[in-house]
Amino acid sequence: MQYQIEGGSLPCLVISLNPGEKLISEVGGRTWSKGEIETETTSNGGAGKALGRLLTGESLFMSTYTAQGPAEIVFTSSFPGRIVAMELQAGQSVIAQKSAFLCASYGVQLSAYVNKSAKTGFLGGEGFIMQKITGPGLAFFEIDGYCKEYDLQAGERVVCDTGVMALMDETCSMEVQTVKGLKNKLLGGEGIFDTVLVGPGKVYLQTMTVSKLASLLIPYLPLKK
Secondary structure, eight states: EEHHHHHHHHEEEEEOOTTTTEEEEEEEEEOOSSSEEEEEOSSSSOOHHHHHHTTTOSOOOOOEESSSSSSEEEEOOOSSSEEEEEOOOOOOEEOOOTOOOOEEEBEEEEEEEOOOOOOHHSSSOOSEEEEEOOOOSSEEEEEEEEEEEEEEEETTTEOOOOOOOEETTTTTTTEEOSSSSHHHHHHSOOOOOEEEESSEEEEEESSOOOHHHHHHGGSOOOOOO
């Protein structure tokens, strides 16, 4: 299996498959393909994992694509940004916000990841339930806007706006803290809550989220009379 990421800030992932090679994605994830590819809709892991995906806001089912001969399949980002490729080792997991997973080689497992802190889940912007992606295999993720990576040491922290965390190693932890000071809460313009990511491990932050874009556009939308 070989791949190329093309398109700059409007990226597409072009994967060349040899006969018999397989990929998985959310249902309907493929944008186009060339060559003979068989598509099958499955629960990919049974009812328990399918229910877990439903809780993250994704479909109960997944699509499996199997090349019947030399073939090419293309996945595209749903928002301007970047596509990130990760080679996951056996048992290695990353945690992703609900919309980040794009596709993966067959054998990669998707399951629900529940934030241990209810406060973090409800106020952190990433959601109470996120996705856990476990190797072995190659996985691809879409990041909104520019992607900034940090390799955090044990105990090292990054404080960011809610919704900015796109991916993190399972070894990292995430919590929510309240902005200090009433003046800062009301006048600071940064919101009431911050997301705090703590190492060790790698984190991937995104500069533009769909919710942020929506808030920027609202003042320019015509009001109904």
